[in-house]
Amino acid sequence: MSIPTDLKYSKDHEWVRIDGDSATFGLTDHAQEALGDIVFVELPETGRVVGAGDAFAVVESVKAVSDAYAPIAGEVIESNAELEAAPEKVNEDPYGDGWIARVKVSDGDTSHLMDADAYAKFLEE
Amino acid sequence: MSGGGSNLAKTPLFSEHIRLGGKMVPFAGFEMPVQYPMGALKEYQAVRDGRAGLFDISHMGQVRVTGPDALGFLQYVTTNDVSKLVDGQVHYSALLNEQGTFIDDITTYRVSETEYYLCINAANRHKDVAHLQAHATSFDVTVTDESDDTVLLALQGGEAQALLQPLTTTDLESIGYYRFAQLELGDADAIVSRTGYTGEDGFEIYIPNGTAKTIWNELEAAGAVPIGLAARDMLRTEMGYALYGHEISDRVTPVEAKLMWITKLDKGDFLGRAAVENRKVEGARLCMVALKLTDRGIPREHYKVVADGKEVGEVTSGMHSPLAGCGVAIAYVRPEYAATGSLAIDIRGKAVPVERTTTPFVRSHVKR
Numbered sequence: 083m084s085i086p087t088d089l090k091y092s093k094d095h096e097w098v099r100i101d102g103d104s105a106t107f108g109l110t111d112h113a114q115e116a117l118g119d120i121v122f123v124e125l126p127e128t129g130r131v132v133g134a135g136d137a138f139a140v141v142e143s144v145k146a147v148s149d150a151y152a153p154i155a156g157e158v159i160e161s162n163a164e165l166e167a168a169p170e171k172v173n174e175d176p177y178g179d180g181w182i183a184r185v186k187v188s189d190g191d192t193s194h195l196m197d198a199d200a201y202a203k204f205l206e207e
Numbered sequence: 208m209s210g211g212g213s214n215l216a217k218t219p220l221f222s223e224h225i226r227l228g229g230k231m232v233p234f235a236g237f238e239m240p241v242q243y244p245m246g247a248l249k250e251y252q253a254v255r256d257g258r259a260g261l262f263d264i265s266h267m268g269q270v271r272v273t274g275p276d277a278l279g280f281l282q283y284v285t286t287n288d289v290s291k292l293v294d295g296q297v298h299y300s301a302l303l304n305e306q307g308t309f310i311d312d313i314t315t316y317r318v319s320e321t322e323y324y325l326c327i328n329a330a331n332r333h334k335d336v337a338h339l340q341a342h343a344t345s346f347d348v349t350v351t352d353e354s355d356d357t358v359l360l361a362l363q364g365g366e367a368q369a370l371l372q373p374l375t376t377t378d379l380e381s382i383g384y385y386r387f388a389q390l391e392l393g394d395a396d397a398i399v400s401r402t403g404y405t406g407e408d409g410f411e412i413y414i415p416n417g418t419a420k421t422i423w424n425e426l427e428a429a430g431a432v433p434i435g436l437a438a439r440d441m442l443r444t445e446m447g448y449a450l451y452g453h454e455i456s457d458r459v460t461p462v463e464a465k466l467m468w469i470t471k472l473d474k475g476d477f478l479g480r481a482a483v484e485n486r487k488v489e490g491a492r493l494c495m496v497a498l499k500l501t502d503r504g505i506p507r508e509h510y511k512v513v514a515d516g517k518e519v520g521e522v523t524s525g526m527h528s529p530l531a532g533c534g535v536a537i538a539y540v541r542p543e544y545a546a547t548g549s550l551a552i553d554i555r556g557k558a559v560p561v562e563r564t565t566t567p568f569v570r571s572h573v574k575r
Binding site: 140145 | 241242247504507527
């Protein structure tokens, strides 16, 4: 189970990479593994404003439909259009090519999120 | 992830599913593998691309009907014309109640004129057996539930025959589509039929519990790919095959379910016949339609079918079809929308347009 150290993690199993005033969201390796083969991602539209904990995307596996929740608040500036044709990238490369959306950060508070060590412990619980 | 309480039954192959890393889920009262580490999509692919998939479907029930009145009894309790079966032949059929709606869909195997073998759905087993035994009192027949003693495997896909042949001296080529043979598989007395639920060539294999692990492991070692429930459902939905609890239930008759081809009104009286005849005259209350999405999205069970801004039906089975390259669905709609009018499926509040199509959604490769 891969948990990169440069990311922050939510209890809902999303990751966020903060880069200045923008941030990238995706699903963790644990999340994609638990969901199984992902066959569809409903991406957020550019301009959509999401609060921390709001559903920002819908991820569908063969058997289940799941919401993905924004780890921090922001306004969507880009979605990963590659996932329309290749949703399996979320399974294959959850922290890289499988990213889901980029936002302009409106509230950079990450005190409710976990670092890699804390997330690893959270998964063990 | 591996859930399931102690009240769930286990098939004799449970330990093999665990050894293979199967993700176990509750299904029809059993703990069954929903997928193995390969994942549902690759399992599906193994069956579709000419290899062979191996399914444990032991949760399904088996009932033996024997006695001088076996034929007359089955003519009365099932919808298809049992008199048309010859020894070694199977057909698809159904059990109806007096209202003409489904108790179950089944397959009937004719062993001889006085002996038949029925395969029934797991979730309906006790209901079916009670129903059959209640009606058996008027006939000279014995109804025996053999479910607990029988393992049912399905071996499906282009390689199925090649993988199964080394286990028996019977020439499998001699078993035609919807035919079966009673033969020896290794040390096991087996019933092997050229039937299935995937749209590919292959077999369903009935064997005693004690022999199941050996046969499962031999087939797996020969290259058969273990397949879980998720891929099984993909394979059957792509073929448009009905599943009890989805397309068929005690709320619809064969008229709605497009199963009049297994409901022989001209064979004489049978349970539910009068009600089905009435429904045929009145017309179906709902019509089953096959739909494919013309835009992105995945239709799923219980999603609403909409037209003219209102709800006109409901999806009973839906999926993303890897081969068709789009979302496909089986749905019931109000009769006036069966053939005409623009339809859409409501996916999270968005009306995604669909076209009517026919099943199977992708090409079948059964050996007719």
